[in-house]
Amino acid sequence: MKIAVVAANGRVAQKVIKEALDRGFEVKAFGRDDENKTVAKDYVKKDIMDLTKDDIAGFDAVVDGFGAWTDEEQPMHIKTSQHLCDLLSGSDTRLLIVGGAGSLYVNPEHTVQVKDAPDFPAMFLPLANAQGAELDELRKRNDVKWTFISPAGDFQADGERTGEYILGGEELTLNEKGESIISYADYAIAMVDEIENGDHIQQRISVLRK
Structure with missing residues (x-):
């Protein structure tokens, strides 16, 4: 398969690139930095918002690894994913987005989300709100083959690669140990499986981790 990964220097994106290359995928990485921090040999310095249809034409899938941490940058979650949607509109190329756990639901009626809990960490609330709004906008796009993949609540950058995971849906899911946890490496496995x-x-x- 042939995939493009944008915001490729992000830590999750790097794991996805490695997983894809290990499976024999052809990977093209796009990043805004001069330095290529990924293991992809094909790297193009280009910001997401500068990408054109020609840049991402002909791929089986595009992975959006964009992430912002400052309050000022949070609106870029919607802007970047919608820009990619516009570029891919009407095409067969799939768009897979590294999502967040804050927008997962905690009740069957889907009226309460993880981020609504009174003990939800305040420092992560702007990010959770931004990615929740990003998902809301994606749901309006029937012209794009998108998939939004939320990790478990405890998303561990340096966690173990177990090679196994549980696939869940819209609701926060716990494993047999009562945990909501996954490593970046296992998340990457799930992402590439979905691709x-x-x-x-x-x-x-x-x-989440099995």
Whole structure:
């Protein structure tokens, strides 16, 4: 398969690139930095908002690894993913987005989200709100084959690669130990599995450690 990864120097994106290359995928990485921090040999310095249709034409999938941490940058979650949607509109190229856990639901009625809890960390609330709004906008796009993949609540950058995961849906899911946890490496496995299988078009899914 042939994929493009944008915001490729992000830590999750780097894991996705490695996982994809290990499976024999052809990977083109796009990043705004001069330095290529990924293991991809094909790296192009280009900001997401400067990408054109020609840049991402002909790929089976595009992975959006964008992440912002300052309050001022949070609106860019919507702007960047919608820009990619506009570029891919009407095409067969799938768009897979590294999502967040804050927008997962905690009740069957889907009226309460993880981020609504009184003990939700205040420092992560702007990010959770931004990615929740990003997902809301994606749900309006019937012209793009998007998939939004939320990690578990405890998303561990340096966590173990177990090679296994549980696939969940819109609701926060716990494993047999009562945990909501996953490593970046196992998340990358789930992401690349979804790229290969394409089972959840225009859906949000979630993943956690088995």
